[in-house]
Amino acid sequence: MTCGACVGRVEKRLARLPGVTAAVNLATGRARVGHPAGLPAAELVAAVEAGGYTASVVEPDRPAGDPSADGRESRSERIRLAVTAAFALPVLLLSMVPSWQFPAWQWLCSALALPVVTWSSAGFHRRAWQGLRHATATMDTLVSLGVVASFGWSAYALLWGGAGDPAMRMPFSLTAGGAGAAHVYLEAAVGVPLFVLAGRLLEGSARRRGGAALRALAVLGTREVCLREGGGERTVPVELLLPGQEFVVRPGERVATDGVVVEGGSALDLSVLTGESVPVEVGPGDQVPGAALNVGGVLVVRATAVGADTQLARIAALVAEAQTGKAKAQRVADAVAEVFVPVVLGIAVGVLGFWLGAGADPRAAVTAAVSVLVVACPCALGLAIPTALLAATGRGAELGVLVRGPEALESLRRVDTVVLDKTGTLTTGRMTLTGISAAEGVDPERVLRLAGALGHRSEHPVARAVAEAARQRCGELPPVDGFSATAGLGVRGTVEGRAVRLGRPGPGVDAPVLPAALAAADAEGRTSVLVELDGSPVAVLTVGDTLRAGSWRAVHRLRRLGLEVVLLTGDRPGPARAVAEELGIRTVHAAATPAGKAEVVGQLRSAGRTVAMVGDGVNDAAALATADLGIALASGTDAAVGAAGLTLVRGDIETLVTAVRLARRTRTTIRANLLWAFGYNAVLLPLAALGLLNPMVAALAMSASSVLVVANSLRLRTWRPGSGGNSGRARADH
Numbered sequence: 001m002t003c004g005a006c007v008g009r010v011e012k013r014l015a016r017l018p019g020v021t022a023a024v025n026l027a028t029g030r031a032r033v034g035h036p037a038g039l040p041a042a043e044l045v046a047a048v049e050a051g052g053y054t055a056s057v058v059e060p061d062r063p064a065g066d067p068s069a070d071g072r073e074s075r076s077e078r079i080r081l082a083v084t085a086a087f088a089l090p091v092l093l094l095s096m097v098p099s100w101q102f103p104a105w106q107w108l109c110s111a112l113a114l115p116v117v118t119w120s121s122a123g124f125h126r127r128a129w130q131g132l133r134h135a136t137a138t139m140d141t142l143v144s145l146g147v148v149a150s151f152g153w154s155a156y157a158l159l160w161g162g163a164g165d166p167a168m169r170m171p172f173s174l175t176a177g178g179a180g181a182a183h184v185y186l187e188a189a190v191g192v193p194l195f196v197l198a199g200r201l202l203e204g205s206a207r208r209r210g211g212a213a214l215r216a217l218a219v220l221g222t223r224e225v226c227l228r229e230g231g232g233e234r235t236v237p238v239e240l241l242l243p244g245q246e247f248v249v250r251p252g253e254r255v256a257t258d259g260v261v262v263e264g265g266s267a268l269d270l271s272v273l274t275g276e277s278v279p280v281e282v283g284p285g286d287q288v289p290g291a292a293l294n295v296g297g298v299l300v301v302r303a304t305a306v307g308a309d310t311q312l313a314r315i316a317a318l319v320a321e322a323q324t325g326k327a328k329a330q331r332v333a334d335a336v337a338e339v340f341v342p343v344v345l346g347i348a349v350g351v352l353g354f355w356l357g358a359g360a361d362p363r364a365a366v367t368a369a370v371s372v373l374v375v376a377c378p379c380a381l382g383l384a385i386p387t388a389l390l391a392a393t394g395r396g397a398e399l400g401v402l403v404r405g406p407e408a409l410e411s412l413r414r415v416d417t418v419v420l421d422k423t424g425t426l427t428t429g430r431m432t433l434t435g436i437s438a439a440e441g442v443d444p445e446r447v448l449r450l451a452g453a454l455g456h457r458s459e460h461p462v463a464r465a466v467a468e469a470a471r472q473r474c475g476e477l478p479p480v481d482g483f484s485a486t487a488g489l490g491v492r493g494t495v496e497g498r499a500v501r502l503g504r505p506g507p508g509v510d511a512p513v514l515p516a517a518l519a520a521a522d523a524e525g526r527t528s529v530l531v532e533l534d535g536s537p538v539a540v541l542t543v544g545d546t547l548r549a550g551s552w553r554a555v556h557r558l559r560r561l562g563l564e565v566v567l568l569t570g571d572r573p574g575p576a577r578a579v580a581e582e583l584g585i586r587t588v589h590a591a592a593t594p595a596g597k598a599e600v601v602g603q604l605r606s607a608g609r610t611v612a613m614v615g616d617g618v619n620d621a622a623a624l625a626t627a628d629l630g631i632a633l634a635s636g637t638d639a640a641v642g643a644a645g646l647t648l649v650r651g652d653i654e655t656l657v658t659a660v661r662l663a664r665r666t667r668t669t670i671r672a673n674l675l676w677a678f679g680y681n682a683v684l685l686p687l688a689a690l691g692l693l694n695p696m697v698a699a700l701a702m703s704a705s706s707v708l709v710v711a712n713s714l715r716l717r718t719w720r721p722g723s724g725g726n727s728g729r730a731r732a733d734h
Contacts, residue, residue: 052130
């Protein structure tokens with residue numbers, strides 16, 4: 001495919017099959033096709049081939065833009081361009097510099113031009129002929145007609161128009177002016193294919209760079225894995241690794257697949273998956289993703305997912321899906337490009353007829369018509385949006401933002417309200433010790449040590465939180481004798497000769513300080529645990545969910561971007577209000593059921609808001625699906641991720657700010673591309689029709705147009721979160 005008209009043609013061919021829908025992407029050369037289960041893929045391929053194109057079914061594990069195939073294609077294009085330049089440059093120089101024109105120079109130029117018009121332009125002629133056979137016209141039709149018309153007029157002038165005189169000298173003009181038939185037009189005949197081939201080579205190279213992120217994901221996985229079996233080790237291809245098997249990861253190696261650490265401790269570099277440059281410490285029991293780089297000690301990992309089920313494979317699939325999709329604006333641009341070529345053909349015929357009817361020089365009339373054919377550029381229209389989305393989705397994956405499709409990016413840039421779940425989104429979702437209030441004369445650290453020892457024997461999450469805090473602060477915990485647990489009341493036992501009870505506070509706790517601590521914990525919506533030693537209350541431990549490290553920054557940055565932030569949680573009003581006050585969120589909806597969350601989101605949308613819902617749990621899935629855009633944390637449940645259009649790989653709410661800024665920068669890039677694509681044609685087509693453009697100059701301008709659009713999109717590949725795209729609408733209610 002070479003332009004937006006090709007896109008429309010392929011989509012229409014596929015849509016003729018019963019029950020088939022298709023979205024074709026010019027930048028990636030891929031089509032996402034929905035079809036009945038009983039329709040074989042061979043029929044889809046045959047439909048595309050019937051339209052004059054080639055097609056094949058994409059292998060699930062093959063990255064977009066196979067590097068070897070791209071390399072072969074690029075090498076072939078470079079060879080064709082080099083040969084074309086060798087023949088075309090002498091023709092251009094002799095045609096443009098009259099002082100260099102020697103006797104019979106025009107006959108030498110015609111001989112040099114013949115291979116360019118035939119062999120170099122064969123692809124244009126072949127695709128134009130295929131289009132003619134199927135009653136369609138594309139960019140290649142315009143190029144082919146321009147080349148044939150230029151060379152045909154030159155041949156006529158040489159043989160019958162007086163230009164064959166060996167003594168002829170020909171001035172060069174940047175416009176369509178000239179004197180009669182004794183004028184050859186070989187510079188346009190060779191310049192058009194030369195500049196178009198050069199432009200497409202640059203454009204293809206830029207498009208391949210735009211898809212580099214996805215190809216990089218595909219090669220991150222390891223090829224071999226060191227299995228641990230029966231006390232020994234053996235190396236096997238990674239394809240033979242099965243869930244449940246254990247494998248060894250040494251320093252400097254990548255983790256072969258998703259798994260859980262069973263032995264050893266190390267630091268893992270997760271930057272390829274999350275964009276986070278700081279290594280993460282892992283040990284026994286910790287989950288590790290495939291492709292993470294081991295930068296510390298030796299690990300033994302038990303595989304939990306392999307192949308297409310791994311986190312890396314899911315990321316690659318999401319990016320590929322996003323890059324194959326089509327934005328609404330792209331459908332409009334493709335529709336314009338589809339009718340653009342027939343309209344340009346009509347304009348060229350009209351220009352030729354008008355000039356001849358007005359009594360103008362036939363050479364000038366042909367020049368103007370050829371210039372119209374050559375300067376028109378539907379390629380820029382077809383590439384303006386998909387190349388920007390290609391670069392943006394690839395860059396997003398590098399920064400830890402997975403976009404399910406271009407529709408998600410479109411929705412994100414329009415969002416004005418962000419609804420945030422609390423537990424697991426703004427908070428860690430894990431119970432931790434948040435405070436110790438001890439009675440006068442009681443050592444808080446000793447109380448924590450005794451309580452932690454008792455809590456270590458319990459399975460209750462509150463007791464486990466106390467035990468974890470005690471281990472971190474006090475080291476190894478003492479043994480417990482006579483442990484017993486009473487449902488709803490707590491646990492008790494003997495630790496270092498002291499009778500210890502850990503449980504729910506009862507009425508009438510009269511130890512100084514403790515009633516105030518209980519009241520404060522209740523006001524904050526936290527859980528209070530009373531510690532008794534030898535039957536006397538000595539301390540209150542406060543346990544609760546804690547905020548994620550970047551929650552405060554994320555909320556305030558979202559507001560600075562002009563977004564309204566709403567807290568929506570199924571938790572009690574107390575904890576919800578405490579979190580909202582700490583983060584500066586004014587609108588709070590607490591104690592919401594899953595259906596209630598979806599209802600709140602629906603009400604906001606009914607009020608004219610464009611809503612993004614951020615959540616991580618099963619209870620958020622309905623709200624995620626109801627919102628204009630659902631955003632899930634990768635650490636969340638499969639239900640939440642499945643209902644979301646955008647996934648934050650790091651599990652860090654701060655990444656949402658990056659996603660918003662990237663979406664806005666992408667919007668700016670697309671607008672600039674479309675402005676250039678439409679503006680270029682709107683300005684240069686009239687100039688060509690008026691005879692103010694030489695076809696060679698027109699070909700150069702047309703090639704540059706596509707290259708500039710792709711180059712502008714590629715700027716997104718190096719975009720940094722702090723480099724722009726963060727402007728927002730000021731809101732007085734902040």
